[in-house]
Amino acid sequence: MIEENVKKLLASLEGGNCFHEPVTLVAATKTRSPEEINRAIAAGLSDIGENKVQEFCEKFDLVKGGNRHFIGHLQTNKVKYLIGKTCLIHSVDRDELAEEIAKRSLAAGTITNILVQINIGCEETKGGYPLEEGLGVALALAKTPGLCLNGFMAMLPISEDEGYLGGLCEKMRRLYEEAKAQIPTIRYLSMGMSGDYRLCLSHGSNMIRLGTAIFGERDYSR
Ligand SMILES: *Cc1c(COP(=O)(O)O)cnc(C)c1O
Numbered sequence: 001m002i003e004e005n006v007k008k009l010l011a012s013l014e015g016g017n018c019f020h021e022p023v024t025l026v027a028a029t030k031t032r033s034p035e036e037i038n039r040a041i042a043a044g045l046s047d048i049g050e051n052k053v054q055e056f057c058e059k060f061d062l063v064k065g066g067n068r069h070f071i072g073h074l075q076t077n078k079v080k081y082l083i084g085k086t087c088l089i090h091s092v093d094r095d096e097l098a099e100e101i102a103k104r105s106l107a108a109g110t111i112t113n114i115l116v117q118i119n120i121g122c123e124e125t126k127g128g129y130p131l132e133e134g135l136g137v138a139l140a141l142a143k144t145p146g147l148c149l150n151g152f153m154a155m156l157p158i159s160e161d162e163g164y165l166g167g168l169c170e171k172m173r174r175l176y177e178e179a180k181a182q183i184p185t186i187r188y189l190s191m192g193m194s195g196d197y198r199l200c201l202s203h204g205s206n207m208i209r210l211g212t213a214i215f216g217e218r219d220y221s222r
Helices: 002-012 034-042 053-060 076-081 095-107 131-142 162-182 197-201
Strands: 024-028 047-050 067-070 088-092 112-118 147-154 188-191 207-210
Touching: 002 024, 002 034, 034 047, 047 053, 053 067, 053 076, 076 095, 088 095, 088 147, 095 112, 095 147, 112 131, 131 147, 131 162, 147 162, 162 188, 162 197, 197 207
Parallel strands: 024 047, 024 207, 047 067, 067 088, 088 112, 112 147, 147 188, 188 207
Antiparallel strands: none
């Protein structure tokens, strides 16, 4: 099942997004066992993302291969466990977090790839900078030693209104392009989960984070 899902998804992404740009599939692996994750990797999956630092660390050596993303809310005091171990932190949602990642990266003699998280639906329950602040934050972080700014991440709100959601995607794509014109390291717009990734790809996302579509429904009791 997992193997089949990965193969089908990768095949469906071969043509890229609406601009024919390559799309990176990141498996959202929260609650999944190392064995399940390894099956997905063996089926061709290249990138995996964890939400919690504890899970990231516990599974780190048990998972074989895969670029390791961090996609969940990140507490400042846990940054140290990720430095040097992650290919991309998607969830940089506040200045103190960016500063801590920069400081720890410099101390470790490394550079950490990051995305700026935007709260595109203006939801109180979600982290991220307001859309209007995105460009300013990006320009500042692009100049911060220890960080390499790779782009933006957003989570769409829950809504049945595809016109509304498509509009939000387009706002994100506009921000991405504006920033990319000034910051050469920008290359990722991480937007799209199992329920909305097709919509996101049709509006210019080039990195999607899928859990359920790969592994099935999550069981949080595990
Ligand atoms: C869990 C999670 C996903 C994937 O969710 P699905 O709906 O299962 O695809 C994507 N992004 C983040 C940040 C997540 O926490």
